[in-house]
Amino acid sequence: xxxxxxxxxxxxxxxxxxxxxxxxFEVDADFIEQxxxxxxxxxxxxxxxxxxxxxxxxxxxxxxxxxxLQTIDCLIVCTQNPDxxxxxxxxAIVHGKLGLPRSCPVFDISLGCSGYVYGLSILKSFLExxxxxxxxxxxxxxxxxxxxxxxxxTALLFGxxxxxxxxGDAPKWAIGNFVFxxxxxxxxxxxxxxxxxxxxxxxxxxxxxxxTVVPGNIESAIEKNGLTKDxxxxxxxxxxxxxxxxxxxxxxxxPLEKVPFGAAEYGNVVSSSIPMLLxxxxxxxxxxxxxxxxxxxxxxxxxxxxxxxxGKN
Amino acid sequence: MEVTFENIKQAIVEAEISxxxxxxxxxxxxxxxxxxxxxxxxxxxxxxxxxxxxxxDEKAETLDTIGKLVEAVQSLK
Numbered sequence: 001x002x003x004x005x006x007x008x009x010x011x012x013x014x015x016x017x018x019x020x021x022x023x024x025f026e027v028d029a030d031f032i033e034q035x036x037x038x039x040x041x042x043x044x045x046x047x048x049x050x051x052x053x054x055x056x057x058x059x060x061x062x063x064x065x066x067x068x069l070q071t072i073d074c075l076i077v078c079t080q081n082p083d084x085x086x087x088x089x090x091x092a093i094v095h096g097k098l099g100l101p102r103s104c105p106v107f108d109i110s111l112g113c114s115g116y117v118y119g120l121s122i123l124k125s126f127l128e129x130x131x132x133x134x135x136x137x138x139x140x141x142x143x144x145x146x147x148x149x150x151x152x153x154t155a156l157l158f159g160x161x162x163x164x165x166x167x168g169d170a171p172k173w174a175i176g177n178f179v180f181x182x183x184x185x186x187x188x189x190x191x192x193x194x195x196x197x198x199x200x201x202x203x204x205x206x207x208x209x210x211x212t213v214v215p216g217n218i219e220s221a222i223e224k225n226g227l228t229k230d231x232x233x234x235x236x237x238x239x240x241x242x243x244x245x246x247x248x249x250x251x252x253x254x255p256l257e258k259v260p261f262g263a264a265e266y267g268n269v270v271s272s273s274i275p276m277l278l279x280x281x282x283x284x285x286x287x288x289x290x291x292x293x294x295x296x297x298x299x300x301x302x303x304x305x306x307x308x309x310x311g312k313n
Numbered sequence: 314m315e316v317t318f319e320n321i322k323q324a325i326v327e328a329e330i331s332x333x334x335x336x337x338x339x340x341x342x343x344x345x346x347x348x349x350x351x352x353x354x355x356x357x358x359x360x361x362x363x364x365x366x367x368x369x370d371e372k373a374e375t376l377d378t379i380g381k382l383v384e385a386v387q388s389l390k
Contacts, residue, residue, distance in 0.1 A: 035351050204370060207354040212362075243351045250329065 002124045002133075003171025004304060007278045008061035009163045010053055011266050015040040018156050025152040032156070037242025041267035042159040044142045049083045051093040053162035054140040058098060061136070061164040069098055073132035075106040076123055078115035078271045080295065081145045082108060094138065112190070113238045113294025114180075115139060115271030116163075117302055120290070121178050123167050134168040139271040148198040157241065158199075159267025163275035172282065173304040177224040179217055180300040183209075190295045206294075210244050214293050214301075215251040221289065221301035229254055232303070233286025238293055239263035239273040270294070314364060316387045322379055324363035330355045339380035360386060 017040050018032045032039060044053060054077055061067060077091040091106035100106070111118050119137045127135050140162035149155045167175075189205035192198065214237075222229060235258055237245050242261050249259040262277045263269065269276060274290050281288065285306055293299035314320055318339055325334050333346040334356075343353055357373055360366075360382060366389045368376070376382050 031349055035349060202370070203350060204354045204357070204373065207351065208358055208361075211355075211358055241351070247355065 001171060001174060001307075002127050002167060002169055003175050003307065004120075004173040004278075005166040005168045005171050006061060006065035006067075007163060007165045007275050007282060008057055008064045009161060009272070009276050009279050010056040010060055011161045012042045012044045012048065012053070014043045014045060015266065016043055021156065025156060027152065027156070035241065035243045036157055037245075037261055037264055038157055038159070038267045039264045040159075041156065042161055042269070043144050044160040050079055050081055050140050050142055051083050051090050051097060053142060053160065054090065054094045054138045054164070055097050057138060057140065057162040057164040058094070058136060061166055065166050067166060070101055072100055072104055072134050072136055073130070074123065074126055074135040075100060075104060075138065076119055076135070077106070077108045077138045077140060078111055078119045079108060079139070079141045080110050080112055081141050081143065090140070091138070111271065111295065111298060112141065113240065113270050113273065114292035114296065114298040114300050115141075116274045117178065117290050117292040117300035118180070118298075119271070120165070120167065120175055120302065121300075124175050127167065134166065137165045137167055139163045139275060141270040141272065143199060143270060146192055146197075146199040148196065148200075151198070151200070153201055153203055154199055157268045159263075159269050161266055161269035161272045161276060163272045163279075165275055165278075170309055171307055172309055174307050176303040176305060177221065178300060178302040179221040179224055181213070181217060181298070183297045186297045189297060206240070207244070207247075209297055210240060210293055211247050211251060213299060214248055214291060217293075217299050218248075218252060218289055218291050218301045221291070221303055225287075225303040227287060227303060231287055232258065232289050233284050234281055234288045235259045235291065236274050236277045236281060236288055237291050239268055239277070240294070241268065316364060316383060316390055318379060318383050320363075321360055321383055321386065324359050325356050325379070328355060328359035330359070337379055339383070340378055342377045344377060356382075364390070366390065
């Protein structure tokens with residue numbers, strides 16, 4: 001059985017305290033603390049590339065899981081902010097920097113906040129269909145490359161981080177069934193503006209999408225796994241904002257304590273937000289929902305279930 | 314459902330956005346009771362869902378009281 005063995009993360013040292021920017025953005029502390037929930041946002045170091053962040057997450061995984069990188073059969077990088085212009089693909093650059101074996105296929109997937117859930121399904125399927133036993137899924141999408149730092153809708157929310165997940169045949173968490181969806185007609189709600197070259201987000205459009213689409217997607221995933229909401233120990237949602245997580249919890253009619261918010265100290269880190277939460281919840285004993293949603297618009301949810309393996313962390 | 318002040322207020326109150334909305338009259342601005350942009354998105358969505366309408370963004374930005382919301386929903390029905 002292929003599943004999740006271990007998860008590790010990398011957060012840059014440079015953290016911007018949003019309380020120091022209240023006047024600049026004309027927002028009050030309550031908005032930061034109770035609504036967006038992002039007290040700080042992480043920013044990559046000067047000259048630090050996407051592949052550098054990815055490698056640091058993998059190095060953390062190596063230490064955590066006592067991993068020999070020469071045993072890795074496949075590596076995937078999920079990013080929409082690759083090194084340079086994405087050619088060569090960032091996963092190839094990571095392959096070179098980490099000295100992975102030439103027999104190890106690597107490729108990028110282009111997805112935003114839904115990317116971790118899609119990436120898990122892709123990597124699991126790739127390993128199973130090729131008879132492989134170990135793969136790494138990296139999320140590394142530094143939005144600071146495209147943020148307009150004067151835009152209060154986005155600059156106060158988004159942070160930089162990377163994660164690395166070891167997926168393999170000695171899993172701590174079994175990966176169950178997935179339910180995915182897309183609506184390209186709504187894509188302009190989250191995009192890089194052709195005019196400015198900067199990231200822009202329609203707050204109301206994104207709110208309506210998450211509030212109306214995501215709860216149903218999560219319920220479908222739970223049902224597809226033969227479970228009920230009561231059997232779910234934690235709902236690990238993409239950390240768009242504290243308000244979004246609370247809204248989804250209310251609409252799902254699940255207790256707020258089952259929907260952790262963990263992004264306060266680093267921000268909305270796009271496809272890294274779910275695995276960042278997973279790091280803190282890896283020892284849980286009940287099934288968990290993973291639900292990602294965002295750019296595309298794109299969404300996907302799955303259920304992971306603890307195995308009897310001890311795992312690597 | 315008939316588009317009235319009471320029915321719109323009921324739809325908003327049921328969304329549990331803010332306790333302050335219970336005592337709101339037609340002309341009190343959302344700003345005055347501390348509703349921020351996220352709360353206002355939520356108010357609009359609860360009304361859209363209750364009355365089966367879609368409020369255009371450009372119109373939505375001008376709706377800062379329940380009274381204005383009632384007029385806007387009536388114009389879309």
